[in-house]
Amino acid sequence: MQAIATKQNVNVESIKAMIASKIDSAAFQTWVAPLQFNVCQNCLNVVAQNQFTADYVKREYGKILGDTAADFSLDMNICVGGVCNTVKTANDNVVCEYVPTKKEIKQNGFDKFVCCDENMFAVAACKKIALGNASFSQLFIYGASGCGKSMLLDCIYNSSEKRVVKMNGGQFVADFARSLREKTIFSFKDYCRNCDIFMLDDVCALAGKRATMDEFLQLVLDLKAAGKCIVLTSNVAPNALNGFDRRVQSLFASGLVVDVAQPNTFVRRSMLVRGGVDMNVAEELAKSIAADGHLVDGVISKIKTYTELMGERVDMNVASRLLGDVLAKNKTPLAMVKAMCEKMSLSFDEICGNSRARRLVRARQIMMAALKGATNLSLSEIGNICGGRDHATVVYALSQIEKQKASDLILSAEIDDMVKLCK
Numbered sequence: 228m229q230a231i232a233t234k235q236n237v238n239v240e241s242i243k244a245m246i247a248s249k250i251d252s253a254a255f256q257t258w259v260a261p262l263q264f265n266v267c268q269n270c271l272n273v274v275a276q277n278q279f280t281a282d283y284v285k286r287e288y289g290k291i292l293g294d295t296a297a298d299f300s301l302d303m304n305i306c307v308g309g310v311c312n313t314v315k316t317a318n319d320n321v322v323c324e325y326v327p328t329k330k331e332i333k334q335n336g337f338d339k340f341v342c343c344d345e346n347m348f349a350v351a352a353c354k355k356i357a358l359g360n361a362s363f364s365q366l367f368i369y370g371a372s373g374c375g376k377s378m379l380l381d382c383i384y385n386s387s388e389k390r391v392v393k394m395n396g397g398q399f400v401a402d403f404a405r406s407l408r409e410k411t412i413f414s415f416k417d418y419c420r421n422c423d424i425f426m427l428d429d430v431c432a433l434a435g436k437r438a439t440m441d442e443f444l445q446l447v448l449d450l451k452a453a454g455k456c457i458v459l460t461s462n463v464a465p466n467a468l469n470g471f472d473r474r475v476q477s478l479f480a481s482g483l484v485v486d487v488a489q490p491n492t493f494v495r496r497s498m499l500v501r502g503g504v505d506m507n508v509a510e511e512l513a514k515s516i517a518a519d520g521h522l523v524d525g526v527i528s529k530i531k532t533y534t535e536l537m538g539e540r541v542d543m544n545v546a547s548r549l550l551g552d553v554l555a556k557n558k559t560p561l562a563m564v565k566a567m568c569e570k571m572s573l574s575f576d577e578i579c580g581n582s583r584a585r586r587l588v589r590a591r592q593i594m595m596a597a598l599k600g601a602t603n604l605s606l607s608e609i610g611n612i613c614g615g616r617d618h619a620t621v622v623y624a625l626s627q628i629e630k631q632k633a634s635d636l637i638l639s640a641e642i643d644d645m646v647k648l649c650k
Contacts, residue, residue: 239264242271245295250288258284271296274306277413279420281307283453336386340378341497345488352485353379356456357386359423365447365457365482369464371570371648373519374487376460380426383458389423396432403439419446426458430479431572434470444475457482463572489518502527503534508546515554522553560604560612563649567594570648579614591616592624593638597645599625 243264247255262284263274273292275281284292285305296303336357342350349368355361368376384393394402406415419425425446433440450457461468464486465479490498492513498520499509504527516522530541533549541549568575571590578591591613598609606625610616616624632639 239266242266242295242299245298246288246291249291249295254288259288266301269301270304271299271301272304272306276307277417277421278307279417279449279453281305282421286454337382340375340382341490341494341501343488343491343494345491346375349379349485349487352483353383353458354386356424356458357383357389359387359389359456361456363483364451365459365479367459367461367465367479367482367484368487369461369484370487371489371519372462373521374489375520376487377428378520379487380428380458380460383424383426387424389456390421391424391426392419392422393426394428396427396429399427399443400432400436400439403442416446420449420453420455422455424456424458425450428460430459430461431463431468431470434468440471440475444478447478463570467572469572490520490523491518495523498523499527502531504530505540505542508541508543511543512546512550512554517553526550526553560598560602560608563598563601564594564612566648567597567645570645581614592628593642593645595621595624596628596642597649600642600646601649 243259246259250259258280261276261280263272265272265274271292273284275284289305293303337350337354340350352361352363352366353368356366368379370376380393384391402415403412406412427443430443433443447457459479465476465484468476468479471479495516495518496509496513499512500506502524504512512526516526529549530546533541533545539545547554564578565575568578571578571593573587573590577587578594580587595609595613595616598604598612599606602609604612606621607618610618610621613621628638628642632642
């Protein structure tokens with residue numbers, strides 16, 4: 228910091244000393260001491276090295292700085308790299324009038340997301356984030372691929388008038404690595420922190436990357452400390468994330484955790500009709516297409532392209548021939564097992580292997596219980612599908628699950644989800 232005397236004989240060191248007397252010494256040394264102070268034209272300029280620091284100082288110590296400046300009959304500017312945001316202080320000589328800032332919120336930002344009853348809570352939470360007045364510290368959205376997680380992030384981005392930084396997991400990993408290589412890590416940090424809402428799509432991409440995970444963990448802690456909104460998405464709930472230590476899982480679970488259900492028949496039909504598909508065709512296709520939003524988008528694109536190129540409308544006969552590769556067929560037990568493996572973020576080889584790791588044994592037992600509830604397979608057949616287990620192993624697994632379901636509502640709900648996935 229540099230001391231500059233003004234024509235009014237106001238000394239910066241006197242101002243600093245008064246500020247130091249009003250706040251904790253540790254806070255002064257951490258946040259205020261690194262700032263640059265100068266007085267020019269009856270104005271106290273406070274210069275921070277980045278926007279994040281400026282926002283934090285303004286929020287936590289702005290009143291103290293403003294009152295101190297007023298004691299010396301000065302206005303106050305908070306600057307970042309020489310760019311000043313004027314914050315005038317009302318006193319006997321300066322009268323400040325409060326004028327609320329008008330923010331135009333786009334009412335149609337969430338209209339493109341077709342919401343079913345199961346997803347109303349998740350959509351309401353996203354709307355609260357977009358408005359910028361959410362009381363929860365962070366929002367963690369999870370669900371299977373194609374359920375609409377990324378679309379919800381787009382809705383928040385398009386609806387909010389706040390400063391929003393939206394990235395996906397792969398982009399965060401790549402940008403962090405490039406910033407280290409190009410020695411621009413502090414610019415990368417400032418970019419991620421200079422926002423009101425930070426959104427990361429697919430946190431699973433950070434799994435196993437320790438340096439990137441440490442940087443992201445510090446980013447989340449800094450944003451939470453600064454009162455910023457954080458939105459994260461994943462295919463699985465925080466406690467089921469693989470490649471993340473317990474501390475990270477605990478942090479992700481500390482906010483509001485909501486799940487997004489896969490599109491049901493009503494949602495799929497609505498998406499098809501919005502995409503220009505005839506109502507009768509949409510009714511039939513919605514019953515036959517798998518519950519995957521990505522697949523529905525692909526069907527819409529294929530029908531649109533066919534209509535444009537061939538110049539004829541698509542009826543059900545044409546649709547059956549055109550979409551033979553994507554219309555749902557009866558699921559085989561093996562396909563059910565693989566779908567459940569993907570749902571639990573575990574590989575087929577891990578589940579059906581010989582490992583006795585606790586998490587794998589539990590996942591294997593859940594899978595056996597789901598197959599028992601969703602199919603008419605015998606216990607021997609279920610054991611054979613799940614890695615060649617014998618009848619007694621399946622009986623023991625089912626008995627263990629039944630005991631735990633009585634006192635574990637989360638486990639019961641998880642098995643119900645697996646049963647729905649198999650049907």
